[in-house]
Amino acid sequence: MDYTPHTEEEIQAMLERVGAGSLEDLYRHLPKEVLNPEISLPEPLPEWAVLEELKRLAGKNQPAFKAFLGGGVRSHHTPPVVQALASRGEFLTAYTPYQPEVSQGVLQATFEYQTMVAELAGLEVANASMYDGATALAEGVLLALRETGRMRVLVSQGVHPEYREVLRSYLEAVGAELITLPLEGGRTPLGEVPEGTGAVVAQNPNYLGALEDLAPLAERAHGVGALFVAVADPLSLGVLEPPGAYGADIAVGDGQTLGLPMGFGGPHFGYLATRKAFVRQMPGRLVSETVDAEGKRGYILTLQAREQYIRRAKAKSNITTNAQLTALMGAMYLAALGPLGLKEVALKSVAMAHRLWEILLEIPGVEPFTPKPFFNEFVLRLPKEPQAVREALAARGFHAATPVPKEYGENLALFAATELHREEDLLALQAAMREVLA
């Protein structure tokens, strides 16, 4: 099976028309040294056997539905209505909307997505999406450095460690300096912002789950002419004060928490929102409203002079493919829930996380680490090595206790709860934890 429609007769007729004797003939001008190499691949399988083999592989996994794992990805409900609508072939199999007359579906949906993201972030504009939260952060910081013309970045240790690693890779590439501001008592301190800093970065809720009051830090950043970049879980923004309200010039994050399948880490989407004044320095695609030849409203890619296929070496970023379809799923989720539904899901996860915190602390040897107030994730100090705890819990059918990197302390594990958890789920985890830690 190769999905090609050609009959043997058609192939012969076409070969004749192009003056070739065989399919091999189409490659006869390639250097002989490289032609027809020995390649070892498994034999082709019929469709049912491919599925069978995939099911065999999937059978070696233990799905983490209702996981208590956190750290940037959580087990949330993916609404079938979102799945069904996003699976429509017109959305699934379209390319980048370069021909707006026949791409109004993707373009308008993106315009709506931009609006929803800007609303959540409390900022004026958002782009059409980035690969993930980590690269959205890196690109957001590069945007801040372009705006300020500076090459120094101050990042709170409260930002997800993987995001900081990706940020470091991107900043090293352009030769910018990255300074880490260590957490104090689980929160970002109001540290000194060195002169010449172009971007100050913090996350709320931070990696440990704690709520951060970032307005004073944002003010201090602005005081030295730096921009303030906030990392925020979009689900939390159904409840929490938006980054724009506490002084963020740029907000970024990962959209997985808006009902996207965890998918072992992707694809999800990254969002990037900012002030309209910075729009000409933004990376990635932007959709604008405009009118057509008859004055009818329509949507089109705009400010394309920022992008690689126009500006080449002088582009704001090399990003081309983004995460359009998964971003569309995020927008569908937000529209399906509305402001109230989003708030309910966020608050339910907060309530369940607090209840979980309470009952896990009843277990001897378990100590709190994340300070209150926290949101829907928290870190505990365990009396045993977290990797071993996670493994022992998995053997009992529970996915919990994300090991926290040692830079934050010894024997720390991250827990999360979501709208999927009931009281009995929490109690069952508590019982398993008692066994594992006994």
Next chain:
Amino acid sequence: MSYPLIFERSRPGRRGLRLVEETPEATRYIPEKFLRKAPPRLPEVDELTLVRHYTGLSRRQVGVDTTFYPLGSCTMKYNPKLHEEAVRLFADLHPYQDPRTVQGALELMWQLSEYLKALTGMDAITLEPAAGAHGELTGILIIRAYHEDRGEGKERRLVLVPDSAHGSNPATASMAGYQVKEVPSGPDGEVDLEALKRELGPHVAAIMLTNPNTLGLFERRILEISRISKEAGVQLYYDGANLNAIMGWARPGDMGFDVVHLNLHKTFTVPHGGGGPGSGPVGVKAHLAPYLPVPTVERGEEGFYLNFDLPKSIGRVRSFNGNFLALVRAWAYIRTLGLKGLKKAAALSVLNARYLKELLKEKGYKVPYDGPCMHEFVAQPPQGFRTLDLAKGLLEMGFHPPTVYFPLIVKEALMIEPTETESKETLEAFAEALGELLQKPREWLEGAPYTTPVRRLDEVRANKYPKLTYFDRE
């Protein structure tokens, strides 16, 4: 009538999905000062309204599922429905769950790495990059780390790209902190070897090439190019956007390339999704393997695992395990076709392009670099016709136009990549349409399209006064 925005369908108090029975009180857990003062202005719609809205939008959109979509360098081939079922089997895996509970996922990643290594002739691979351009950045950072490790980082500051290169190549080199220089193409459309020789030297870090190039031509002097690059200590980078033409027939690794990125969303049928998400694995030769981003997938005595222990790694380029569900689709594609099927698919992509090229020449279109094309070719309309008008005319005839005005070295370019999954009669109908357009009055062409959901849009206005959100009042 304009198609309504979801915000215009919104009615205060209307509810769609309800996922929570009882809403807890926010202030019980969160101090007032952290809470939103006003709710976000998200749409308030019921589920049926939501379904009609997005179904309506989808009908204002074309894709491979609806329309011939011969976008050059984009490989808009059929995306098998099997793959959409396949990804559901892996949806509920968390990136931080115990590695013993994701052995199937890791095995799939490991197997896919082996398949991609075999198909590209490379020694090691990373599946982390999220897209082609992301793979480019990863690859160039690997090259940079290699030069730095050898003490040549300060000297090698330049990346060479042909003037026919994808825009992402120079943009990537800039992002990786390099200067960029364009090398002209020769009269045959291939890299001008003499011009390249003049540019090579100890100040050059890498050459980025696409092969077949963006004119659809195979760089026949590739072995000579790789030989002189190697002599000059320059790393050769393969942009995999056009791999579809040669998969199974020839491998970048055998041509002397040091780094390769693949676009799983082009060659390996991951759907483009209206612009993403994609996946851009990067393969490297052994001398560059120590610099791969973390984590890599390895097979150990106790099973498969993610390896973070690469002391010379360029670091992380993406969170978690890359666009894993895209990898599942590519795996399914390779297992369905096998080597024989992949070679046949590649050959038929070439045959379709050559056949269509002949049909278009017959209709009066010119092919300025008329060598033996591979999976795509670049045509020009006859004198007096504007490519933009022909593209818009094609929309009226029910086709998606080719890539237009690229590559930059061809004026009024129409870059056409039919792919192997299109039938002979579709190619013939497309050629007929392009032929008919040359018979249309100029005014008709300049006014096209007429019956699409919207007509030509005012791009200047959108650039001058961008309105980027519904609530933007400017």
